[in-house]
Amino acid sequence: MSRMVIPIGPQHPLLKEPLSFLLTLEGETVMDSSMRLGYVHRGIEKLAEQRTYVQNVVLTERICGICSHIHTTTYCQAVESLLGLEVPQRGLYIRTLMCELERIHSHLLWMGVLAKNIGLDTIFMYTWRDREIILNVMEEISGGRVSHAVNTIGGVRNDLTKDQMNMLKESLALLRKRVEELLRSIEKERSFKIRTQKVGYLSLDDIKRYCVVGPVARASGMDIDLRRDAPYAVYDQLDFEVPLMFEGDVWARSKIRVLEAVQSIHICEQIINAIPQGPVSVKAPRRVPAGEVVSRSEAPRGEVVYYVRSDGSQNPMRLKVRTPTLTNLVTLPKQLKGLQMADVSVVIAGADLCIACGDR
Amino acid sequence: MNIDLAVNALVRQLELEKSDICSKPINETEIKLSAQQLIPAVETILDAGIWHLSTITCLQVADELVLLYHFWHSKGLTLCVTLETEHAQINSLTTLIPGAEFYEREVREMFGVEFVGLTNPSPLLLPDDWQSGFSMRSEKPNKTESEA
DSSP: OOEEEEEEOSSBTTBSSOOEEEEEEETTEEEEEEEEOOTTOOOHHHHHHTSOHHHHHHHHHTSOSSSHHHHHHHHHHHHHHHHTOOOOHHHHHHHHHHHHHHHHHHHHHHHHHHHHHHTOHHHHHHHHHHHHHHHHHHHHHHSOSSOOOOEETTEESSOOOHHHHHHHHHHHHHHHHHHHHHHHHHHHOHHHHHHHTTSSOOOHHHHHHTTOOHHHHHTTTOOOOHHHHSOOTTGGGSOOOOOOOOOOSHHHHHHHHHHHHHHHHHHHHHHHHHOOOSOSBOOOOSSOOSEEEEEEEEETTEEEEEEEEEOSSSSEEEEEEEOHHHHHHTTHHHHHTTOBHHHHHHHHHHTOOOHHHHHO | OOHHHHHHHHHHHHTOOGGGEEEETTTEEEEEEOGGGHHHHHHHHHHTTOOEEEEEEEEEETTEEEEEEEEEESEEEEEEEEEESTTOEEEOSTTTOGGGHHHHHHHHHHHOOEEETOSOOSOSSSOTTOOSOOTTSOSSOBOOTTTO
16 A cells, blocks of 8 residues: 655644644554654753843743743752752742642643544533633732742742632632543543543553653553652642553543542642741842752653753853653654554644643 | 662672762762763663663763763662763664653754764754754853862
């Protein structure tokens, strides 16, 4: 049978962000594929070398429009470690709270994107309606729906008020019901299962070979989560489970993200009840002593890594950022091989890619 | 198998000196290696059950390029290899760890390090017709740590 090469992208309806694919088909079957990144490469690592440490908090927040807070968390952790700063507990609790709100928001957003690609617009409408609950809470706390500007080197910029805590409590109670309803849909909705089960399969061995991270790894039975395995912020003081599944397909990735959202709601409720009184930040010096540090944290899509090297000046000598999207992207040709053309959109949407993160 | 046991295995197999190993903040151990020791070191690490390569960082220090291979298994383990900036060349890890492909391609186009055996050396982030050199290299090379 003759082969046909189909270009998809860089602008295409699967994702809002630009990413280019070249698919080689035999009939309807994908025989081979390749990708091209870089359409939103902004040279952030180079730019960071010309900015001060404080200015880089603003810059790193703009790497991603979905998980912006986890970038500043990982960056601030790195610089605080070089400075030897001890961030006050209340500041760390607020930082962790925002991380978990962001995780719920990211998982609901992604679920909507997947549902839209499958043609299940009802789930898309419901998840994006529910995502507004989280965005409203984040806006109330920080003033921003996308870039929150909560973190600073030495803690967080603003304290939580009682009114904000009350709003958060009410929102979480409503969200818990909605997310549990979503979980029932994923488990029982026949049309959703037909489109996602046994599609985009990755084995545990693939996960190891390609160094896959986050929910994609956990959906294939890889039991890793930095919040539990190498706790940062206040995760060592919180009680939560790390959901694990073994099917390794898009359905398992969908379910595991919703289970994680349930756990995140549970974490947020604990934070509201346990948050201590006190200051939220300490003053940080402008110059950072010479040294180097690797900081890791668990973003909604998996491990984020920041490497910061200081030469003792006000600017970092090197800032390296590795986002989970870049790691998980490597597996796409493997996932696509042998699939029917109609399933390509399910796999690409199911990978939960953030191209701005990957390109930097 | 944890990082400490893997470090012991590396010390035994590659006959490393104590001065080659140092601790870094946030539970990170760094080991200095020569370019020839990289592949045997990674094979030892993989045999020890440490499969997760978080990323590869490259930086320019004076007239040298430093490659940092960041592994993770509850704690961090960084393998540090230094290359001359001119004709910087090292073996690719992609046959051992296919997930290293994007990391090596990025370092290749940004810093000009040649990875021998890299299966797909095409540009990752920069345009195909990019002709402005290696954009992450410094115009004024950074000072060494002792100078700083």
